[in-house]
Structure formats: C-alpha cells, structure tokens
Amino acid sequence: MxxxxxxxxxxxxxxxxxxxxFLRSRTxxxxxxxxxxxxxxxxxxxxxxxxDEPSGGRPIGAQYWDRDEKLKFMDRHxxxxxxxxxxxxxxxxxxxxxxxxxxxxxxxxxxxYCSTGPSLQQDLKRLYGFGLLPLVPGATTxxxxxxxxxxxxxxxxxxxxxxxxxxxxxxDDEALDPVWAALEKAGLVVFLHPHYGVDKNAWxxxxxxHVLPLALGFPFETTIAxxxxxxxxxxxxxxxxxxxxxxxxxxxxQLSSRLASCIAHxxxxxxxxxxxxxxxxxxxxxxxxxxxxxxLGFVSDxxxxxEKYANAGASAAVSSAKGxxxxxxxxxxxxxxxxxxxHPFFPPLSATEKWKSxxxxxxxxxxxYGWNEAEKGAVRGGNALALFNLGA
Ligand code: 5CU
Numbered sequence: 001m002x003x004x005x006x007x008x009x010x011x012x013x014x015x016x017x018x019x020x021x022f023l024r025s026r027t028x029x030x031x032x033x034x035x036x037x038x039x040x041x042x043x044x045x046x047x048x049x050x051x052d053e054p055s056g057g058r059p060i061g062a063q064y065w066d067r068d069e070k071l072k073f074m075d076r077h078x079x080x081x082x083x084x085x086x087x088x089x090x091x092x093x094x095x096x097x098x099x100x101x102x103x104x105x106x107x108x109x110x111x112x113y114c115s116t117g118p119s120l121q122q123d124l125k126r127l128y129g130f131g132l133l134p135l136v137p138g139a140t141t142x143x144x145x146x147x148x149x150x151x152x153x154x155x156x157x158x159x160x161x162x163x164x165x166x167x168x169x170x171x172d173d174e175a176l177d178p179v180w181a182a183l184e185k186a187g188l189v190v191f192l193h194p195h196y197g198v199d200k201n202a203w204x205x206x207x208x209x210h211v212l213p214l215a216l217g218f219p220f221e222t223t224i225a226x227x228x229x230x231x232x233x234x235x236x237x238x239x240x241x242x243x244x245x246x247x248x249x250x251x252x253x254q255l256s257s258r259l260a261s262c263i264a265h266x267x268x269x270x271x272x273x274x275x276x277x278x279x280x281x282x283x284x285x286x287x288x289x290x291x292x293x294x295x296l297g298f299v300s301d302x303x304x305x306x307e308k309y310a311n312a313g314a315s316a317a318v319s320s321a322k323g324x325x326x327x328x329x330x331x332x333x334x335x336x337x338x339x340x341x342x343h344p345f346f347p348p349l350s351a352t353e354k355w356k357s358x359x360x361x362x363x364x365x366x367x368x369y370g371w372n373e374a375e376k377g378a379v380r381g382g383n384a385l386a387l388f389n390l391g392a
Contacts, residue, residue: 005377006080006120008384010191011246011287011340013087015064016109022102029053030089032060049089050213052200063344067113071126073343077358080120080381083388084110085130085161087345088195092136092163099134100143107131107151114156124391130161130191133179137168141175145182152186158388159189159244164196164225171225172232180234184241189285189387193246194221219250226252226284227259235283236274242387244338248290249281253302256281260309275309282306285387287340288379291360293367296379300333300368301326327370334375338384339365 015023023032030049035056037044046057047064063069064087074082086106091099114127131151134143144167151157160183166173171192183190197217222245229235229243245252252259260277263269281303290296339361346357365371365379385391 006381006385007078008339008381008390009074009079009082009341009343010244010338010384010388011289012070012082012084012343013064013345014070014084014110014113015060015087016106016113017065018109019086019102019106020065023047030093033057049087049195050197050210052213053210063347067117067127070343071118073355074126077341077354079341081124081126081128081384081390083128083130083158083384084113085191085193086110086132088163088193090132090161090163090195091134092165092195094134094136096134096136096138096140096143099136099139100147103132103134103147104150107147107154107157111154111156121391125156127156128388128390129157130159130189131157133160133162135162135165135167139167141178144179148179148182148186148188152188157188158390159191159242161191161193164192164194164221170228171234172228174232176234177237180238180241184238187242187389190241190243191246192222192225192243194218194225194250197221219247221250222246223250223252223255226250230259230277230280231263231269231272233272233274235280239283242285243283244285244287244387246287246289248288248295248299248337249284249286253281253286253299256302275311277309278302279306279309282310282336285336285338285383288337288365289340289342289361291357291364293364293369296337296364297330297368297370300330300337300371302333303336304329304331304333307332330368330370331372331375334368334371334379335383337379338387339380 020032023030029051032045032047034043034045045060047060048057063073070082070084091103094102110129110131114125114129117125117127119125133147151160164171166176197213198220200213226245226249235241256278263277286299286303288296290299341358341361348355365376
C-alpha cells in the first residue's frame with residue numbers, strides 16, 4: 001500500500017504486563033485489584049489510577065496489556081501502524097531508584113513488544129513505541145540522560161511519553177535542560193500527556209463521573225504545562241526538540257493570542273522569549289484526538305499562522321499576515337497534526353463493531369473544511385511516518 005494511504009495511530013496506550021503486575025502488587029492508587037462482580041458474582045479486575053476516582057475503579061482487561069488485543073483493535077479499525085505508549089501515571093508515583101530500574105525494564109519490554117510483532121512491509125513494522133523516563137522527584141540527571149540513551153539505542157522506540165510534573169517542579173524546571181538536550185540530540189519525539197487534571201471540585205460540587213477530569217481537566221493540564229514550557233524558553237534553547245501534544249494541545253490554540261498579549265504586557269517575561277508566543281505553536285506537533293472537524297480546522301489555523309510571528313519579539317506588534325489566505329494557513333497547519341485513538345481508553349458502553357472514539361476522530365479528519373486529500377492523508381498517517389522516520 002502507498003505510504004500516503006496508511007493509517008497510523010500515534011496516541012494508543014498499553015499497560016505492559018510487567019507494569020500491570022506491579023499495579024496488582026499495590027494497595028494504594030494507582031492499582032489494579034480484584035473484586036467479585038456485583039452483576040455476575042465472578043471475580044473481575046478493576047483499575048484505579050485517577051485521584052478521587054470512585055473506589056470501585058473501572059473495568060480493566062486484556063485490551064490494556066495483551067498485544068494480540070491491540071492488533072485486533074488495529075485490524076478492526078484498519079489501523080496499519082501504532083506508536084504505542086505506556087498509559088498514565090507512568091512511573092510518577094515511585095521512588096527514584098525504583099523508577100529508574102522499572103523504566104529500563106519497561107523500555108526493553110516495549111522494544112520486544114514491537115520488534116517481535118508483525119511487519120506491514122519489509123521496512124515497516126506494525127508496532128513502534130514511546131519509552132519511559134524515570135521522571136520523579138530525586139531523579140538524577142545521570143539516571144534521566146542514561147535512560148534517554150537507552151531508549152535511543154532501542155530501534156523500535158521512537159520517542160518518550162512524559163507527564164507534566166517533570167521531576168516534581170513542572171516542565172519549566174531548569175533541572176530538565178540536560179534531558180531536553182539529550183532528547184533533542186537523540187532525535188526522540190516527546191509525547192506530552194496529562195494525568196492530574198485540575199481540582200475536581202473547582203467551581204462546583206456535583207458528581208459528573210469522569211467527564212470533567214477527562215474532557216476539561218486533562219486538556220487544561222496540557223495547556224498549562226505546554227505554556228510553561230514555552231514561557232521558560234525551552235523551545236528557544238532546544239529548537240530541534242520535537243514535542244507532540246496530547247488531545248490537540250488542549251486549550252492552547254484557542255488561548256494563544258491571549259497568551260501573547262499577556263506576555264507583551266508583563267515585564268517579567270516580555271524580553272525573555274525570542275518570538276511571539278504564537279510562533280511556538282508552529283514548533284509543536286498536535287495529535288488529532290479532538291473528535292470534531294471544526295476543532296481540528298481551528299487548531300490547524302493556529303499552527304499554520306505561526307510562521308508570521310517568527311522573529312517578532314514577545315513585545316513586538318505583528319500587523320499583517322505574510323501573504324497566505326486562510327485555507328493555505330489551515331493546510332500548512334495540518335502538517336503538524338497526527339491521528340490518534342486513545343485506545344484502550346474510551347471503550348464503547350455497549351458492543352459495537354467499531355469504537356465511537358475512533359470513528360469520530362476519523363470522521364473529524366475527513367470533514368475539515370479546507371483540507372484536501374493530501375492534508376487528510378497526511379494527518380491520518382503521512383505526518384507520523386515523517387515525524388518518526390518510519391518506512392522507506
Ligand atoms: O479514561 C482515563 O482515565 C484516561 C486516562 O487515564 N488516560 C488516557 O490517556 N485517556 C483516558
């Protein structure tokens with residue numbers, strides 16, 4: 001099949017068997033525990049990962065760890081290639097030495113998961129992966145950098161997935177500079193993914209299940225973490241660092257002009273950045289896990305206009321676009337957007353042939369006004385092949 005027609009899922013998770021076993025050994029969140037099902041009276045496993053999740057947790061099964069289940073899901077949705085990442089909360093909750101050891105083991109496990117899996121064609125496997133770094137308070141630079149080097153040496157691992165806490169002080173912590181430098185040098189893609197959300201009781205008290213934390217809390221967390229990354233100048237210091245944002249960058253595209261304006265009015269940061277804040281959106285990559293065509297179109301607009309803010313200092317006014325009409329910007333922005341599913345999260349509530357979450361994300365790509373077949377194909381798979389340097 002022509003590379004341009006491949007469907008590549010870059011947002012798809014696993015709890016590797018070693019990690020799932022580790023969660024089973026725990027008595028506090030995050031954990032997997034067994035209870036007697038109130039419906040069937042039989043034993044069933046449950047997953048508890050989010051703070052404040054109801055104590056019964058949620059169902060968990062083989063689709064979270066079994067590679068055959070991942071491949072079946074891919075086949076059912078005509079997904080050719082998946083770049084698989086460990087699901088949250090990664091190693092965040094562990095002491096530094098345990099996190100270091102487990103990261104090394106899980107990276108090897110993921111390499112085996114991918115390398116011993118099927119191939120699509122001679123030079124292209126069906127599975128690639130994002131490794132894990134021991135990003136926890138107390139992690140040494142040596143531990144982090146040596147794990148970057150380990151991942152870089154594993155041929156099927158193409159990046160790392162990380163949360164928003166860094167080593168406890170967020171992503172604008174200078175202690176991470178050697179890590180950004182090592183990732184940039186190794187050419188590994190950083191997949192930035194949320195876990196903590198925002199306070200469940202913010203502005204109200206009614207119980208809404210997982211809706212507020214997942215629909216808003218997760219993307220708001222990504223928005224803040226990425227903004228901190230931008231404000232701290234990381235993207236200026238490491239211009240070749242490739243960062244992929246989960247859930248289409250949350251609210252960052254929508255808020256980026258407001259961000260630029262606030263920077264321009266604040267002496268603390270006005271002279272710190274080389275560019276207007278909007279420029280940095282054009283340095284980032286965004287998954288297309290937004291479930292709506294209008295949202296994808298808007299995100300691509302915000303990415304596609306970034307170039308016009310190049311070299312405009314944070315406080316400089318930018319008055320005119322550089323000769324692109326709206327559709328051209330939208331099409332340019334599509335080069336940095338990549339299809340994803342969030343599997344095995346968001347399973348359908350009742351049996352269906354295809355998962356609504358997948359169908360919606362594909363339909364969203366298909367329906368973006370102004371994207372032609374080239375852009376749609378690129379978002380479905382071509383951009384991923386280029387970003388991760390997959391295939392011929
Ligand atoms: O449903 C959820 O909690 C999640 C999660 O934890 N991580 C994720 O990537 N998607 C959904």
